[in-house]
Amino acid sequence: xxxxxxxxxxxxxxxxxxxxxxxxxxxxxxxxxxxxxxxxxxxxxxxxxxxxxxxxxxxxxxxxxxxxxxxxxxxxxxxxxxxxxxxxxxxxxxxxxxxxxxxxxxxxxxxxxxxxxxxxxxxxxxxxxxxxxxxxxxxxxxxxxxxxxxxxxxxxxxxxxxxxxxxxxxxxxxxxxxxxxxxxxxxxxxxxxxxxxxxxxxxxxxxxxxxxxxxxxxxxxxxxxxxxxxxxxxxxxxxxxxxxxxxxxxxxxxxxxxxxxxxxxxxxxxxxxxxxxxxxxxxxxxxxxxxxxxxxxxxxxxxxxxxxxxxxxxxxxxxxxxxxxxxxxxxxxx
Amino acid sequence: xxxxxxxxxxxxxxxxxxxxxxxxxxxxxxxxxxxxxxxxxxxxxxxxxxxxxxxxxxxxxxxxxxxxxxxxxxxxxxxxxxxxxxxxxxxxxxxxxxxxxxxxxxxxxxxxxxxxxxxxxxxxxxxxxxxxxxxxxxxxxxxxxxxxxxxxxxxxxxxxxxxxxxxxxxxxxxxxxxxxxxxxxxxxxxxxxxxxxxxxxxxxxxxxxxxxxxxxxxxxxxxxxxxxxxxxxxxxxxxxxxxxxxxxxxxxxxxxxxxxxxxxxxxxxxxxxxxxxxxxxxxxxxxxxxxxxxxxxxxxxxxxxxxxxxxxxxxxxxxxxxxxxxxxxxxxxxxxxxxxxxxxxxxxxxxxxxxxxxxxxxxxxxxxxxxxxxxxxxxxxxxxxxxxxxxxxxxxxxxxxxxxxxxxxxxxxxxxxxxxxxxxxxxxxxxxxxxxxxxxxxxxxxxxxxxxxxxxxxxxxxxxxxxxxxxxxxxxxxxxxxxxxxxxxxxxxxxxxxxxxxxxxxxxxxxxxxxxxxxxxxxxxxxxxxxxxxxxxxxxxxxxxxxxxxxxxxx
Numbered sequence: 035x036x037x038x039x040x041x042x043x044x045x046x047x048x049x050x051x052x053x054x055x056x057x058x059x060x061x062x063x064x065x066x067x068x069x070x071x072x073x074x075x076x077x078x079x080x081x082x083x084x085x086x087x088x089x090x091x092x093x094x095x096x097x098x099x100x101x102x103x104x105x106x107x108x109x110x111x112x113x114x115x116x117x118x119x120x121x122x123x124x125x126x127x128x129x130x131x132x133x134x135x136x137x138x139x140x141x142x143x144x145x146x147x148x149x150x151x152x153x154x155x156x157x158x159x160x161x162x163x164x165x166x167x168x169x170x171x172x173x174x175x176x177x178x179x180x181x182x183x184x185x186x187x188x189x190x191x192x193x194x195x196x197x198x199x200x201x202x203x204x205x206x207x208x209x210x211x212x213x214x215x216x217x218x219x220x221x222x223x224x225x226x227x228x229x230x231x232x233x234x235x236x237x238x239x240x241x242x243x244x245x246x247x248x249x250x251x252x253x254x255x256x257x258x259x260x261x262x263x264x265x266x267x268x269x270x271x272x273x274x275x276x277x278x279x280x281x282x283x284x285x286x287x288x289x290x291x292x293x294x295x296x297x298x299x300x301x302x303x304x305x306x307x308x309x310x311x312x313x314x315x316x317x318x319x320x321x322x323x324x325x326x327x328x329x330x331x332x333x334x335x336x337x338x339x340x341x342x343x344x345x346x347x348x349x350x351x352x353x354x355x356x357x358x359x360x361x362x363x364x365x366x367x368x
Numbered sequence: 369x370x371x372x373x374x375x376x377x378x379x380x381x382x383x384x385x386x387x388x389x390x391x392x393x394x395x396x397x398x399x400x401x402x403x404x405x406x407x408x409x410x411x412x413x414x415x416x417x418x419x420x421x422x423x424x425x426x427x428x429x430x431x432x433x434x435x436x437x438x439x440x441x442x443x444x445x446x447x448x449x450x451x452x453x454x455x456x457x458x459x460x461x462x463x464x465x466x467x468x469x470x471x472x473x474x475x476x477x478x479x480x481x482x483x484x485x486x487x488x489x490x491x492x493x494x495x496x497x498x499x500x501x502x503x504x505x506x507x508x509x510x511x512x513x514x515x516x517x518x519x520x521x522x523x524x525x526x527x528x529x530x531x532x533x534x535x536x537x538x539x540x541x542x543x544x545x546x547x548x549x550x551x552x553x554x555x556x557x558x559x560x561x562x563x564x565x566x567x568x569x570x571x572x573x574x575x576x577x578x579x580x581x582x583x584x585x586x587x588x589x590x591x592x593x594x595x596x597x598x599x600x601x602x603x604x605x606x607x608x609x610x611x612x613x614x615x616x617x618x619x620x621x622x623x624x625x626x627x628x629x630x631x632x633x634x635x636x637x638x639x640x641x642x643x644x645x646x647x648x649x650x651x652x653x654x655x656x657x658x659x660x661x662x663x664x665x666x667x668x669x670x671x672x673x674x675x676x677x678x679x680x681x682x683x684x685x686x687x688x689x690x691x692x693x694x695x696x697x698x699x700x701x702x703x704x705x706x707x708x709x710x711x712x713x714x715x716x717x718x719x720x721x722x723x724x725x726x727x728x729x730x731x732x733x734x735x736x737x738x739x740x741x742x743x744x745x746x747x748x749x750x751x752x753x754x755x756x757x758x759x760x761x762x763x764x765x766x767x768x769x770x771x772x773x774x775x776x777x778x779x780x781x782x783x784x785x786x787x788x789x790x791x792x793x794x795x796x797x798x799x800x801x802x803x804x805x806x807x808x809x810x811x812x813x814x815x816x817x818x819x820x821x822x823x824x825x826x827x828x829x830x831x832x833x834x835x836x837x838x839x840x841x842x843x844x845x846x847x848x849x850x851x852x853x854x855x856x857x858x859x860x861x862x863x864x865x866x867x868x869x870x871x872x873x874x875x876x877x878x879x880x881x882x883x884x885x886x887x888x889x890x891x892x893x894x895x896x897x898x899x900x901x902x903x904x905x906x907x908x909x910x911x912x913x914x915x916x917x918x919x920x921x922x923x
């Protein structure tokens with residue numbers, strides 16, 4: 035093993051002809067961490083995953099799992115990684131225990147241990163009651179559990195899960211969250227892709243945001259949130275609705291004509307975005323008070339991972355932004 | 369074109385490059401058939417014999433093409449929509465089941481009509497030679513083929529509503545069409561002139577399920593294996609009546625199934641005999657002889673067993689032991705019944721004739737079962753997304769391919785073994801047939817291996833199980849049935865040497881020649897056909913290994 039990192043990529047690049055699917059990705063991940071790997075469709079997530087599981091070769095750079103090169107020793111990588119693709123990959127006329135038995139046998143788990151491993155995997159994922167059901171008759175949520183059980187059979191230290199919460203109802207989503215947190219507690223290192231960012235924010239220690247094949251942000255959730263907070267949104271709740279227009283005019287006068295000030299008469303609220311610090315906000319509040327506007331609340335709207343993601347992706351698309359520039363970087367280590 | 373189903377289906381089919389390819393191949397085949405026998409000098413037979421022979425060949429080629437093409441469209445039409453979820457969407461629109469059904473029939477008929485239009489120049493060439501009647505021969509031929517196409521379209525659509533898998537729908541439809549075209553003729557063909565009264569009537573009406581007797585009558589022939597006078601009664605009329613009945617029945621049955629009830633099925637409860645009450649366990653153990661109980665909890669895969677092979681057995685319907693036993697039982701009964709008939713009624717049939725029937729049935733079993741089982745071996749995995757899961761296991765490409773081939777190979781071997789008692793009885797009746805039986809069995813085994821390897825190789829080129837299965841069916845049908853067209857035109861259209869040369873490519877013909885079946889005894893196809901098939905097997909193995917290696921290596 036190379037240092038303390040379980041997953042490492044260095045300048046990982048993949049080109050399909052003239053098209054660059056992945057451009058110089060460098061990340062590191064420690065044991066027991068959960069990395070949320072997010073990005074819009076076509077960002078390069080699946081390409082990265084394919085390289086990590088040995089299904090694609092990088093054009094440049096390298097990827098290692100527990101120090102083993104993913105491209106040159108892909109046979110060993112298969113034993114180190116449990117991969118759950120976004121499609122279930124089921125077989126007709128097969129019961130769940132037969133399905134898991136097949137994959138257990140494919141991973142050369144000795145027959146004497148296999149039954150125990152299948153039972154343990156089903157228990158870990160809360161799927162014990164499904165063991166005699168036919169795979170094709172399972173609901174989507176059940177299939178996701180069985181798919182995770184399948185990845186656990188050969189006891190890999192790293193799990194790569196592509197959209198595990200996709201299409202799940204709220205209850206199943208909460209249960210899936212608990213399963214993933216339990217796996218991390220068991221010492222597994224997880225890489226999870228998802229478009230359900232609030233869900234991801236609840237389980238991930240680390241976040242990597244990728245767009246256009248480039249890593250735009252990487253670090254802990256707090257680091258990402260801090261770094262991407264280029265603009266703050268302030269919400270001013272007024273005591274009287276009739277003051278909305280006056281408050282908006284005052285804010286525009288203080289912030290300048292370029293300021294983005296939104297009025298909401300229905301809510302009796304004015305919102306504005308600013309890059310200024312807390313001291314400046316004190317002056318803005320004082321200006322409103324001086325203008326005899328009764329302010330009920332003046333608060334910084336908390337940003338979540340979704341906001342951070344949008345901020346990063348929009349910034350990446352903004353003209354003038356250097357193509358390879360990383361917007362937020364949390365040190366690249368976890 | 370007010371029906372949106374017609375627009376979507378027909379335009380979708382016509383835009384497909386495969387349809388264009390099928391049309392080109394179809395047209396080129398018909399043109400080739402006509403050109404092959406077109407007079408090379410300025411002399412034309414005044415009796416019109418040459419034109420008649422050309423028309424016959426054209427008609428048989430046309431019918432073979434229809435039998436191959438129609439099921440490929442109709443069998444997948446509804447089951448594919450079921451799998452994609454679009455059938456549920458369609459049934460939730462104000463479109464009536466009749467609109468859906470008629471739209472699909474019209475779309476498939478549109479493609480067939482196009483093919484018929486493309487065939488007109490070839491038919492016109494036959495007519496232009498003189499001696500061929502437009503009213504008595506060409507028009508009835510087109511009418512019969514149109515009727516047959518409509519019948520197989522309706523039958524295919526009905527089977528499609530009953531199937532949940534594309535490969536199963538294709539397999540069942542091709543098997544049904546084969547039974548309707550060929551099996552129904554066998555009793556009449558071998559009992560012609562020997563049976564009278566009710567048995568003869570039954571044979572005639574059974575044969576009326578096939579368009580063959582009607583087409584033979586249009587051409588002024590009486591049987592497949594020999595030329596002669598027209599059979600008694602109107603085979604054309606009988607076929608028209610029977611096919612209309614089949615079409616009406618198929619339409620009604622399909623319409624009854626085309627509703628939301630198709631999706632109103634409970635999920636399997638996953639019942640296991642091991643956890644049932646003592647009485648249920650005892651009952652099922654007796655009824656299924658314990659080992660063949662489909663609800664028995666299966667044992668873990670053994671240490672020396674290829675896991676892919678076991679997986680294939682468990683996921684394939686005919687791989688499950690209870691289904692396998694049913695198939696083996698049916699084969700056993702048919703083979704013994706045939707030999708029993710040979711032993712008891714030597715006036716009507718003899719062992720050689722029964723041997724020929726046995727060979728035809730075994731060949732049909734191989735040709736119908738093998739593409740259905742092997743056509744989706746690789747393509748089915750890719751389509752379902754499970755191929756990338758297999759790639760993520762430490763299994764090598766060799767293990768995957770071997771496991772898949774063994775699973776189908778074992779099924780075919782068991783089915784062939786089940787028909788052996790028939791040959792054993794045949795040898796008891798006539799011990800002099802030993803060499804012929806051994807050669808026939810070797811030919812059958814080689815045919816099965818070739819069909820398996822060719823289907824699997826074709827499967828490795830496709831990403832859709834339906835395409836791969838249909839292509840494998842088409843390839844084997846052209847090889848085994850298409851080349852028999854030359855045999856049908858033997859003596860008159862094609863010389864002995866040419867027919868002999870063409871039949872060397874046909875494993876069914878080799879097996880029939882080995883058993884000295886009527887009409888095949890003069891051709892020396894063995895061992896040359898064995899060698900050709902062996903080279904074909906070798907080529908298929910190389911292609912399969914290369915393709916699988918390519919599919920398993922990192923991108």
